[in-house]
Amino acid sequence: MNENTIKLYDENAYSTEFTARVISCEKIEGENGQYKAVFDRTLFFPEEGGQTPDRGVVYLLSEQDIERLKTAGTSESADAFTQGENDINVLDVQIKSDIIYHYLDKELEEGSTILGKIDFSHRFSNMQQHSGEHIFSGIVNSKFGYDNVGFHLSDSIVTMDYSGQLSPEELADVELQVNRAIYENREIRAYYPSPEELADIDYRSKKELTGAVRIVEVDGYDVCACCAPHVKRTGEIGILKIVGFQNYKGGTRVSILCGKRALEFLSGEHNMIQELAGELSTSGDNIPNIVHKQQEEIATLKRSLSEAGEKLLNIEADKVPEDVRNVCLLADKDSDPNVIRRVVNRLVSEREGYCGIFFGDDESGYRFIIGCPDGLNSNDVLTQLRKSFQVRGGGKPAMVQGSIEGATSDNIMETFGQLG
Structure with a gap:
């Protein structure tokens, strides 16, 4: 059974290199080319206490490397033993029952000696x-x-x-x-x-x-x-x-x-503010005022656009002959749903049949609001549309709303023309 791993990071959190003996190293089943190793001691802090583990590499030391280290003491760094292809990456570090497990991308021989180096910038x-x-x-x-x-x-x-x-x-x-x-x-x-x-x-x-x-x-x-x-x-x-x-x-x-x-x-925040200030031709501290003013202007334009859209829809509604029982109108895809609903309500109050407005286009599909007077059920229109097209939505008998895909404006008009 492995003994508890000596936690070198407890002794000095600023150390970056250490040597250790490999207690065990085994291949991880199901993980392609990964190994789980235990050292007698380590500087690698494991995932513990809500914190991510250390990163770094270990190097397998030869007998000559070990003698060099004994002779040089602490004056020779891990870089002197780095040979690229011999680097062993530490992919993860975990702890269980005070034994620290290092997950590696290469195998180590039990009893061998390693030199470890942590990524101190990350630490x-x-x-x-x-x-x-x-x-x-x-x-x-x-x-x-x-x-x-x-x-x-x-x-x-x-x-x-x-x-x-x-x-x-x-x-x-x-x-x-x-x-x-x-x-x-x-x-x-x-x-x-x-x-x-x-x-x-x-x-x-x-x-x-x-x-x-x-x-x-x-x-x-x-x-x-x-x-x-x-x-x-x-x-x-x-x-x-x-x-x-x-x-x-x-x-x-x-x-x-x-x-x-x-x-x-x-x-990053400063750079973003400076970029916005340049785009708005103002100082950084004045950006909120500029944005607030623009939001008010946009809201005003939206109201004006909505009012204009409602006038146009009412003009189109007025063009429909009075003897037409079921009314279907088409509108721009960016129309205000509140405007659509108001015009549908107006049509329902004036007509005896189903009244619907479809706003969108043939390519991306349409949204719709359909209403009817007492005695009819708007869901019946959805039933007819679903026979040929992909329809989502629903509602109460007096009014339904939703979307339709795969139907052209001509298809929609034809379906409305077939309603009783």
Whole structure:
């Protein structure tokens, strides 16, 4: 049975290279060319605590490589052993019962020695996000008494679920306090207290913990049980920005970004605003006013267009001889459904038969509204149309609405002409 894997990332979150002995390596059934390996120790942080795993590569070391490392000590980096085709990619890292499993794209021999190298850019980004989340959750807990009941740190976003409602103003205030803590460059300490020491520590945790408990303490802001790597000082987080929030299961879900991810997000937002400002020939801070004015102008134009469309439809309705029992009109596909409904209601009040307006075209199909006076059932028209065409929709006897495909304007007029 494999022994627990030594977690080198607990000792130093900033280390990037390590050597280890291969305890086991087995092919994964059903996965083409993937292997699951266990090392006696590792720097690779697994998927755990709501956080994605580390990325990186491992290299198989020869006897000569091992001697070189012994002679050179820490002065020789993993790059000296990289030969391209000998790189073994770490595709995933998982943990179960304190044994860490590395999912590889090549096989390793049991008992061999490897040199591992993590993608520190990815590791450090996760450290920034996770440390920022701790400060945010610590402030929410101390200020409002809400618990962090859900946490997810992916490669694109960080989300936290809190047990109570937070208003936009309250969230803005928390964001400001978190960034103040970042500017203060407070110490962040990760350690394993003894059971006696742990009993006297007031710390946050999502669940009851047994065994050794790792505590991450942000000076003056938070004390929380956590298994993940963190930055040493809050200043390394750089910045925290809330990028979204919503009510969620009676509480609040908050999305944040920290460090480089936050910078990239804000740069993207800035570039978009600058582009819009250029298109609108205005300054960035005046964009909302310009957009609001344009929305009002568009609404006015839509009303005018709708009124003109209603006049035209009424003119077409007036052209239909009074002795025509069933009336069918055609309208433009962009017609306002409210206008269509009003004209249909007018026709129903004046005629004894079915009255319908179809708006669309032969190529993309038509939408329709059909009405009739008491004693008739508009659904009977749909029954006739369905005999030859694909019709969706329905309604009450007095009025139905829906869409029709595969019918030309001539087909529709012919069907109406056959109604009793």
